[in-house]
Amino acid sequence: MESKENIEIHEGLSGIYIDISSICKVDGINGKLYYRGYPIQVLAERSSFEEVCYLLLYGRLPKKQELDDFSEKLKKERSITDQTKQIITSLGRKAQALDVLRTVMSSISAYDETPYSSEESKNIEKAIRIISKTATMAAAIGRIKKGEQILEPDQSLGHAENFLFMLTGKKPDKDAAKLIDVMFILHAEHSSNASTFATLVTCSTLADIYAGVTAGVAALKGPLHGGADEAALKMMIEIGQPENTEKYIEDALAGKKKIMGFGHRVYKTYDPRARILKSYLDIVKNKSTEDIKRLIDISLRAEKMMIEKLGQSHGIWPNVDFFSGPLYMYLGIEPEMFDTVFASSRTVGWCSHVIEYWKNNKLFRPLEEYQGPLDVEYVGIEERN
Numbered sequence: 423m424e425s426k427e428n429i430e431i432h433e434g435l436s437g438i439y440i441d442i443s444s445i446c447k448v449d450g451i452n453g454k455l456y457y458r459g460y461p462i463q464v465l466a467e468r469s470s471f472e473e474v475c476y477l478l479l480y481g482r483l484p485k486k487q488e489l490d491d492f493s494e495k496l497k498k499e500r501s502i503t504d505q506t507k508q509i510i511t512s513l514g515r516k517a518q519a520l521d522v523l524r525t526v527m528s529s530i531s532a533y534d535e536t537p538y539s540s541e542e543s544k545n546i547e548k549a550i551r552i553i554s555k556t557a558t559m560a561a562a563i564g565r566i567k568k569g570e571q572i573l574e575p576d577q578s579l580g581h582a583e584n585f586l587f588m589l590t591g592k593k594p595d596k597d598a599a600k601l602i603d604v605m606f607i608l609h610a611e612h613s614s615n616a617s618t619f620a621t622l623v624t625c626s627t628l629a630d631i632y633a634g635v636t637a638g639v640a641a642l643k644g645p646l647h648g649g650a651d652e653a654a655l656k657m658m659i660e661i662g663q664p665e666n667t668e669k670y671i672e673d674a675l676a677g678k679k680k681i682m683g684f685g686h687r688v689y690k691t692y693d694p695r696a697r698i699l700k701s702y703l704d705i706v707k708n709k710s711t712e713d714i715k716r717l718i719d720i721s722l723r724a725e726k727m728m729i730e731k732l733g734q735s736h737g738i739w740p741n742v743d744f745f746s747g748p749l750y751m752y753l754g755i756e757p758e759m760f761d762t763v764f765a766s767s768r769t770v771g772w773c774s775h776v777i778e779y780w781k782n783n784k785l786f787r788p789l790e791e792y793q794g795p796l797d798v799e800y801v802g803i804e805e806r807n
């Protein structure tokens with residue numbers, strides 16, 4: 423925070439509260455995360471992604487019949503139009519996966535006669551449509567990127583496992599189905615991070631929810647946010663062998679490079695989501711190929727060293743993106759799809775926040791302190807040297 427006379431500048435809005443919310447609590451000091459008051463580890467262990475969607479959107483856990491109805495509504499929204507498939511096919515090979523998702527996300531508002539609504543129940547219906555179709559669009563993008571046919575949803579499967587099926591063409595076994603569901607739960611929501619804030623800024627103009635979610639996808643792209651898991655995996659691949667890890671990290675830190683998958687604006691301790699993902703490494707390692715086993719070993723050695731070097735002393739700990747790479751690889755998800763998978767689960771967080779924010783909407787309009795000349799004399803183009 424810089425201070426000039428009586429103006430306080432909060433770079434990156436660090437430390438600024440934008441609203442009161444009952445959706446998510448990130449306790450960065452104690453390393454805890456709650457969705458609607460429920461600890462994330464309990465949800466990851468006992469809930470399904472569908473149940474978590476219901477919880478985030480409606481503010482409470484569903485009863486059995488409510489969950490069945492909600493899951494059915496999600497299933498009914500899985501299909502995408504031929505036109506959407508065409509956009510994916512025409513852009514899919516060339517453009518990056520998340521860019522394709524951003525484009526088709528924007529385009530699906532065309533299939534809603536009234537994209538904007540001020541009614542909460544209508545916006546929940548739109549959210550269900552967005553959450554469901556995003557998974558189908560993301561899987562289709564992955565198929566086209568690999569030069570494969572787009573697959574139709576399998577209505578016998580749950581949301582996350584159906585996504586994995588549509589992407590890989592294989593029905594996940596029990597462990598893989600649980601892991602992808604957990605990945606979706608852990609990425610579903612995280613308070614007012616950059617992409618959620620982008621969504622809220624957009625919707626604070628009373629733009630429709632599709633516009634907001636499109637802005638969320640756009641903001642997710644950078645390596646400081648949704649792109650960090652791919653960057654972390656690339657680093658592990660570059661390290662190559664577990665015994666190279668310590669020297670690589672040492673050299674990177676000496677060269678003032680950031681290690682992707684570490685550090686967080688709010689968590690100054692271990693990100694609880696990273697802890698949950700770490701607990702899956704053992705299960706996955708036993709069933710993995712040698713390549714993935716090696717990546718897991720590298721990740722564990724890097725984690726140990728980073729904690730020793732920067733953990734207690736600088737508050738830089740593993741975040742959700744650090745262990746995701748080897749786990750996604752195990753599930754058959756290509757690195758270029760990581761941020762797109764992230765976006766698929768985060769749709770629920772983005773939509774929940776918009777619905778909450780619109781209860782008491784206020785246009786976002788922060789200030790800038792202008793520091794530049796005033797009343798500059800205009801010189802015609804012919805006279806400019």
Ligand code: ACO
Nearest residue numbers: 645646647648650679680681682683684685686687741743
């Ligand atoms: N590796 C090494 N040093 C780091 C790291 C890291 N991953 N993260 C922060 N630092 C250092 C910075 O170099 C800086 O050092 P300095 O004060 O000597 O210049 C100091 O810690 C503060 O870093 P900032 O980037 O200013 O702090 P900020 O609060 O903005 O950091 C951020 C948050 C952007 C996430 C940062 O930790 C980072 O870039 N991490 C790597 C990218 C990443 O993993 N992003 C995913 C976040 S989780 C998510 O979005 C899902």
